[in-house]
Each structure stands twice: as structure tokens, then as C-alpha cells.
Amino acid sequence: MSPTQWDFPVELCCRPMAFVTLTGLDVVYNAVHRAVWDAFCANRRADRVPISFKVLPGDHEYPKCRTKRTSYEWYIPKGILKTGWMNKHLNLVPALVVVFYELDWDEQQWKEKQSECATRVEIVRQSLQGRNTKVAVVLIQKKTPLPPGEDVIASERAAALCNACDLSGKSLFVLPHTDHLVGYIIRLENAFYEHAQTYYYTEIRRVKSHKEFLNKTTHQFLAPSFHVDVPVEFDIYLKADCPHPIRFSKLCVGFNNQEYNQYCVVEEAYQKSDILEYSSQGPVCLVPGKTRKFTFKFVAKSEDVGKKVEITSVDLILGTETGRCVILNWRGGGGDAASSQEALQAVRSFKRQPKLPDNEVHWDSLTIQANTMIISRVPNISVQLQHEPPALTNEMYCLIVTVQSHEKTVARDVKLTAGLKPGQDANLTQKTHVTLNGTEICDDSYPALLPDIPVGDLQPGEKLEKAVYIRCGTVGTRMFLVYVSYLISATVEDKEIICRCHRFEHLDRVFADIPFLLMTDILSASPWALTIITSQLQLSASMVPVDQLESYVENVVLQTGESASECFCLRCPSVTNVQGGVATGRYVISWKRNSAVESVPVVCTVITLPHVIVESIPLHVNADLPSFGRVRESLPVRYHLQNKTSLVQDVEISVEPSDAFMFSGLKQIRLRILPGTQQEMLYNFYPLMAGYQQLPSLNIILLRIPNFTNQLLRRFIPTHIFVKVKMLSIFRTFG
Structure with missing residues (x-):
């Protein structure tokens, strides 16, 4: 076989x-059309948008669009890509067809x-029947x-021409044939590129939804979700079709959290001469035709609660x-959107599966689950409510909350x-007020929700009201x-779960009562090694x-x-302008110097x-969202709006959509937030494309403070999130 047969296709290079x-361009007999064509394709600089142009007659026949199947149960194996598919979409099927026509506005x-x-x-x-190709008109x-x-x-x-051609106003362009023709052409190219991107984004979504029927993986978690105090377990299945057994030296599994x-x-450790030696008892030995199962177990981290763990x-690895x-x-990983029974039925329609021993499984009968969710630990505590409904208007209605701990250890930092x-x-929020003091009548200054009321610690079996x-x-x-x-120490597989959270962002100013991070860096410029005995942060009276x-x-x-670094979380209470x-x-x-004896005094550097x-901020907004999203999977986002002023704030909230997301939730709402209280807004975002995508933007207007701008809130609200592709890979046999 010649080396050229192993080269990558031209489309990939x-x-x-x-x-x-x-x-509509006659580049042979019309000088104006020829000049337009030369401006498009001649001497293109590297900074111009990546577009491939081709002049074709208006009645050119493009490749016909075939109807896609809704079921592929008779196709085995699935997911075979035709060799001409990429060339068709790169050179045969256009993203945009531009019709050039000579027409002035004062035409008789x-x-x-x-x-x-x-x-x-x-x-x-x-000629584009069945295609989603965009059409635009350029008037010369x-x-x-x-x-x-x-x-x-x-x-x-x-407007009349757009109506006659069934075009939007964004698809009609004017090209004056003047001395500045190249400048007009570059502006046209940028507009063409935007139309082409819209077409390709639509096609990507269509292909992804169609491709989900075609792939199958071969690893599965044993449950759709695991509690954080329960070890995560999953199985990996491997199968070899080569004629001889193979002993591998190592099997490694990679996760989204490395x-x-x-x-x-x-x-497995072995000698080089033993690689092909038959041994079905080896830890990573694959016998031809037999499915091998490997079971793994690990303890999830508490900071991954509410997140997905994915293979x-x-x-x-063969060798050393x-x-x-x-x-x-x-x-790759990700679930299979097609029915898991579809492939099983297709296999059974061709052959009858032989009966295997109880400790073996059929390769084609495996159900796939490539990710799992880490959920919170099941609380071992009981909460009971005692009250006498209905509540009367304006009365101080008493609600007795009884909390009893059934934990085996102390429940720390209990909050109600x-x-x-x-x-x-x-x-209802404005007309409902909650307090812990029943001897006084609530007024409008009391909130509707009391968050995080400190209760203290609860001993095992202890009850409080x-x-x-x-x-x-x-x-x-x-x-x-x-x-x-509440907080509790849980030991799983001899490991204690500890939660640590941090967020870094460079600040040129801080806001009153809003926590911020102070980071110190110590760089050693000494030619000799130095030992830092200790460090101390002495805060001024204005910092807490x-x-x-x-x-x-x-x-x-x-x-x-x-260098060595430290990070401190500080807060500056409200102060007057200084x-x-x-x-x-x-x-x-x-x-002191590392080589110095103990009697040498310590040097203190201040x-x-x-x-x-x-600066003071009237409204603080905090966004609670996952660290990343995944294409076509729900992404819950919760916004917390806290009123930092002493006045009731009338807030208008609107959400501007993003091309990369669909979302459900209130697109526009007006509400009131009492002083010192907060309001929650819950949205479900639905990513449509992968990459570092812009989130739907939250616009907030404070009617009492006209000069309050969204530029100030962008420091607290994330504007982008990384969206992973919903990867589907084929984990099949090898030989």
C-alpha cells in the first residue's frame, strides 16, 4: 500500500x-461585473473574513437534499460518514446565494x-429546494x-423590493460602483459572513440532533446519581477481537474532574517477553471474543455536589x-439519546445470542450511562411544624418548628x-412579614423570609423548638x-469529606459590605534560601x-x-467617602536565613x-450556576438580588436572549425588594452550541436610582460560561 493512501483527505488539511x-455576474463580457468579482477574490489579505466565493448561473442545480431517516435500527454498525460529505458542504452546497442585479432607485x-x-x-x-441556504440580493x-x-x-x-422577493431588510444590499469599490466589497463580505454563520449554526444543531441516533459507548455508571457520602461506582467493559490474547500493562480512566x-x-507489571503469553488471570488481559468487566470505586468531593461526573x-497501555x-x-463520553433497546432489538433480529455463564455479559446487550450526578447527603434529621390554621389577617400567627437530630455525631452550625x-x-412578599419576636406587631420593615437563623449545635438525639x-x-x-x-463530618472509605470554595478576581475598588479577596505574594530575591517563620495580617479599623x-x-x-502566596477574605463595612x-x-x-542557627533573631518585615x-452599591446581585454547561442539557441558574439600601427598591428586570442559549423563566418582571432582604430569580438555560458562550444578559433598572447602570453589576454577574459538546463516541472492539 503506497504512503499516499494513508494521507489525510484534502478537506481535513x-x-x-x-x-x-x-x-447574476457576467465576468467575461461586463467590465463592471468583472471589477466586482476581482474585488471579491483578487489579492485577498489574511485579515479578511474566511469565505470561499464561486460564480454560478442563477439556475445552477445544487445537490438535492435527501429525506433523513427517523430510525436506523437496521444499520449496523451505525455512524458511518460518507467520504464526499465534507466536500459537499465545503464546495457544493452554499451557505449563502447572492443574486446581483443592476438597478438604481430612480429607474424609469x-x-x-x-x-x-x-x-x-x-x-x-x-434550485435550492429542500436546503436551508440563505438568499440575499445586491443591487449594483x-x-x-x-x-x-x-x-x-x-x-x-x-421595502417594495423586499416584499416582492420575500426577503428581510437584512438580506438586501446596495453596491455603488465608485472609486471606493473595495471598501464596499469588504463591508459586503462581513455581512455575507454573518449570514453564513447563521446557516452553519442551524446545520450544526440539525446534524447533532440527527447524529444522536447513531452512536453507542461501552461504559456505564451503576446509578444515575450518587450521594456525596456514598462511594461512586462504575463499570468499564472491554472486548478484543484479535486472534490471540493480549496482556496490557495499564488501564486508565479519565474524568471531567481530573x-x-x-x-x-x-x-500490571510483567517482563517484555511475557506480553503475548496466554494468561487469562492477568489483571488487564483480554481474551478473544470475551467481554471483560472492570469495576471502579472512588469518593466524590463535596464541592462537586450538584455537578455531573463524566467519563x-x-x-x-501496551508495554512500559x-x-x-x-x-x-x-x-468522549455522554449519553446516547437513542433508545438503548433499539440496538438490542437490531442485534437479536440477526442472530440468537448464546447462553453465557452468570459472570459474563453479552457485549451488544449493555446499556450505556456515561455520566452521573453527585447529590447531597441524605439528612438524618427530622423537622416538624405545629400550627393552627387558618391564619387571620394582621394577627401574629405562631408557627412552632421542632428540629430533632438523628445523626450519630454532632450536627454543627445548624441554621434555620x-x-x-x-x-x-x-x-404577597410585600404583605407578609416574619419575625422571631411575637411580643411586637410586625410593620413593613420586617422581611418575608428569615434566612440562616443560627441555632447552634445539636447533639445526637437532641431536640429543640x-x-x-x-x-x-x-x-x-x-x-x-x-x-x-447543618454541617457534619462524614467519613467515606476512610476519607473525611472537606469542602473548600474560592474565587479570584482582580479589583481596583471594593464595595461596602461585599466580601472581597486580598492576595499577598512573597517573592524571594535572596541568593540564599530563606525560611518564613510566620506571617500576620494586621487590619485597620475599617476592615473586618x-x-x-x-x-x-x-x-x-x-x-x-x-514565591509564596496567601489569600484572605475581607469585608469593609459602610463608611463615608474618604x-x-x-x-x-x-x-x-x-x-530568617535557612542556614542560620536557632539563636539568630528573627527578622520582621512590615x-x-x-x-x-x-463604594456603596444599592443592589448586590449574586449568580449561582454550575462551572460549565453541556449542549442540549438544562443549565439551572439562580440570581440572588439583595437590597443594600434603607429604602424599598422598585426593580425592573429583563433578560436579553443570547444566540447560544434558549431559556425558560420570567423574561421581564417588576418587583419590590425590602431593605436588607433579597429576592431570588430562577432560570433554566438550554445551551445550543459548544464553546465559551455568552449567557443571556440580566438587565436591572432601579427606578429610585436613575444613574444605576448594568456596568456596575457585571462585576458580580458572570457573562460567559464554557459549554461542553455532548460528545458521543463508539467504544467497540479492537484487534
Whole structure:
């Protein structure tokens, strides 16, 4: 076999470009048309948009679109891509067909010319029957057009032409044949590229929805979800079709969270001469025709609660990593949208499966589940409510909450949340007030929900009661929310689950009562090694630590050029405007030479931290969303709006859609937020395309504060999220 047969196809070696066809240009006998064509294709610079142009007649026959099947149960194997598919969409099927036509706005025979142009557009549409290709019209004119809005006749005739050709206003362009032809052509190219991108995005979504019927993987989790205090278990199935047994040295499983990779490895040590030796008892030995199952187990991290854990790759290594080795790698994961029974029925229709021993499985009968969800630990605590309904208008209605711990250890930091359930009518929020003090009548300053009421610690079996008083100002049905949160140390597989969260962002100013992070970097410029004995952050009176201040660089040895960092979470209470900012404090480093004896005194270096500008913010918005999304999978996003002022704020909220997402939720709402309280807004985003995509933007208007802008909120609201592709791969046999 010649080496050229192993080369990549030409379609994979070239830069993919949008394919646009131009019709109505006579580049042989018309000098104006020839100049237009040369401006499109001659001497194209690298900074111009990637478009491939081709001049074709208006009645050119494009490849016909065939009707796609809705079922592929008779196709085995599935997912075979035809060799001409990429060439067809790169060079044969255009994303946009542009119809060029010479027509000025002051044409005497306007009606006849308009009818002829509409006929040409209709001919193009007939030749594209069944395709989603975009169609645009470019009018070649002799005169330079007036600015938009000044030529009334041009506006009227443009609308009439769009109506006759069944085009939108964005698909009609004017090309004056002047000395600045190249500039007009470049502007046309950018518009053509936007139309082509819209076409390709639509085709990508269509192909993805069609491709989901075609693929099948061979790894599965044992449950659709696991509690965080239960080990995650899953199986990997491998099968070899080669004529001889193969002993691999290592099996590795990769996850979207790479910290789990170390727990899912099977390794075997053997001599080089034993690679092909038959041994069905080896840890990673595959016998021809038999399905081998590998079961793995690991403990999920508490910060992954509410997230998906997904298998992204499976690696088989033949040989030694220190010498020569061959790595068989399967990429991808994701569920199979087609019915798992479809492939099973197709296999059974061709052959009868032989009966296997109880410890073996049929390869074609495996059901696939490539990801699982980590959910919260099941609380071992009981909550009971005692009250006497119905509540009367304006009375202090008493609700007794009884909490009893059934945990085997101490439930720490128990917090109670009680009040009106968020998401109901805004009028109910304004007319419902909750308090813990039943001796006084609630007024409008009391909130509708009391979050995170500290209760303390609960010993095993201990019971406590808490009285909550609710005042309802209007008649109607209300839904109340009562839940308890607490911390508990859980040991799973001899490992204690510890939760750590952090977020870094460079700030040039901070906001009052909003926590921020202060990060210190210690860089050693000494030619000798230095030992940092300890460090201390001495805050000024205007700064308050959120957590306990500790030294994280104690007894750290720094060589030349090495650095050590610490991070502190601080908060600046409300202060009046101070010229030059607010003092942060001092950072004290105690150090000495690493080679020095113990009697050598410690050197203390005091560093004055810079001042920070503190601003007050009337409304704080916090977004609670996952770290990433996945194409065509629901992405829940919760916005928390907190009123930081002493006045009731009238808030108008609107959501601007994004081309990369569909969403469900309130697109526009007006509500009131009481002083010191917060309101929650819940949305379900539905990603349509992969990559670093822009989220639907949340626009907020405070009617009491006209100068409040969304630019200030963008510091707190994420604008983009990384969306992973819903990957589908075929984990089949190898030989």
C-alpha cells in the first residue's frame, strides 16, 4: 500500500471557509461585473473574513437534499460518514446565494425591473429546494446612495423590493460602483459572513440532533446519581477481537474532574517477553471474543455536589511507559439519546445470542450511562411544624418548628430558614412579614423570609423548638418554606469529606459590605534560601475579616526566585467617602536565613498595604450556576438580588436572549425588594452550541436610582460560561 493512501483527505488539511455563491455576474463580457468579482477574490489579505466565493448561473442545480431517516435500527454498525460529505458542504452546497442585479432607485422602468429581480430570486430558491441556504440580493448602482433616511424614494422602493422577493431588510444590499469599490466589497463580505454563520449554526444543531441516533459507548455508571457520602461506582467493559490474547500493562480512566483519575487505574507489571503469553488471570488481559468487566470505586468531593461526573476517556497501555509503549485511547463520553433497546432489538433480529455463564455479559446487550450526578447527603434529621390554621389577617400567627437530630455525631452550625417561599406573587412578599419576636406587631420593615437563623449545635438525639411569627396583611393562600441546614463530618472509605470554595478576581475598588479577596505574594530575591517563620495580617479599623486570620506560609522555605502566596477574605463595612481610599492594614513577615542557627533573631518585615477605594452599591446581585454547561442539557441558574439600601427598591428586570442559549423563566418582571432582604430569580438555560458562550444578559433598572447602570453589576454577574459538546463516541472492539 503506497504512503499516499494513508494521507489525510484534502478537506481535513485545508482551512474551512464559508461557501458563498454569486449569481447574476457576467465576468467575461461586463467590465463592471468583472471589477466586482476581482474585488471579491483578487489579492485577498489574511485579515479578511474566511469565505470561499464561486460564480454560478442563477439556475445552477445544487445537490438535492435527501429525506433523513427517523430510525436506523437496521444499520449496523451505525455512524458511518460518507467520504464526499465534507466536500459537499465545503464546495457544493452554499451557505449563502447572492443574486446581483443592476438597478438604481430612480429607474424609469422600476416595476418591470422589480419583477425581473423577483423572478431571478425565485429561480435560485427553486434550485435550492429542500436546503436551508440563505438568499440575499445586491443591487449594483451607478450613483452613491444618500445616508439612510434622507432618500424617501429609496426607502419605499427597498421595502417594495423586499416584499416582492420575500426577503428581510437584512438580506438586501446596495453596491455603488465608485472609486471606493473595495471598501464596499469588504463591508459586503462581513455581512455575507454573518449570514453564513447563521446557516452553519442551524446545520450544526440539525446534524447533532440527527447524529444522536447513531452512536453507542461501552461504559456505564451503576446509578444515575450518587450521594456525596456514598462511594461512586462504575463499570468499564472491554472486548478484543484479535486472534490471540493480549496482556496490557495499564488501564486508565479519565474524568471531567481530573482529580478522580488517580483512583481508577489498573496496572500490571510483567517482563517484555511475557506480553503475548496466554494468561487469562492477568489483571488487564483480554481474551478473544470475551467481554471483560472492570469495576471502579472512588469518593466524590463535596464541592462537586450538584455537578455531573463524566467519563471522558479510557486508555489502554501496551508495554512500559519507560520504554516503548502503545496507547489505545478512546475519547468522549455522554449519553446516547437513542433508545438503548433499539440496538438490542437490531442485534437479536440477526442472530440468537448464546447462553453465557452468570459472570459474563453479552457485549451488544449493555446499556450505556456515561455520566452521573453527585447529590447531597441524605439528612438524618427530622423537622416538624405545629400550627393552627387558618391564619387571620394582621394577627401574629405562631408557627412552632421542632428540629430533632438523628445523626450519630454532632450536627454543627445548624441554621434555620423560615418564611414565605420565594417565587410567589410580589404583592404577597410585600404583605407578609416574619419575625422571631411575637411580643411586637410586625410593620413593613420586617422581611418575608428569615434566612440562616443560627441555632447552634445539636447533639445526637437532641431536640429543640423555635417559634416563628408570621403576619399576613392580605387575604389569600400562601406557601411557606421551612428548612434546616447543618454541617457534619462524614467519613467515606476512610476519607473525611472537606469542602473548600474560592474565587479570584482582580479589583481596583471594593464595595461596602461585599466580601472581597486580598492576595499577598512573597517573592524571594535572596541568593540564599530563606525560611518564613510566620506571617500576620494586621487590619485597620475599617476592615473586618470574614474568616479567622491564619498564616498559611508558616515554616515555608523559599529558594531564589520562588514565591509564596496567601489569600484572605475581607469585608469593609459602610463608611463615608474618604479622600484617597480606605487603609487596609499591614502585612508582617517574620523570616530568617535557612542556614542560620536557632539563636539568630528573627527578622520582621512590615509592609503597609495599599489603600482601596470603597463604594456603596444599592443592589448586590449574586449568580449561582454550575462551572460549565453541556449542549442540549438544562443549565439551572439562580440570581440572588439583595437590597443594600434603607429604602424599598422598585426593580425592573429583563433578560436579553443570547444566540447560544434558549431559556425558560420570567423574561421581564417588576418587583419590590425590602431593605436588607433579597429576592431570588430562577432560570433554566438550554445551551445550543459548544464553546465559551455568552449567557443571556440580566438587565436591572432601579427606578429610585436613575444613574444605576448594568456596568456596575457585571462585576458580580458572570457573562460567559464554557459549554461542553455532548460528545458521543463508539467504544467497540479492537484487534
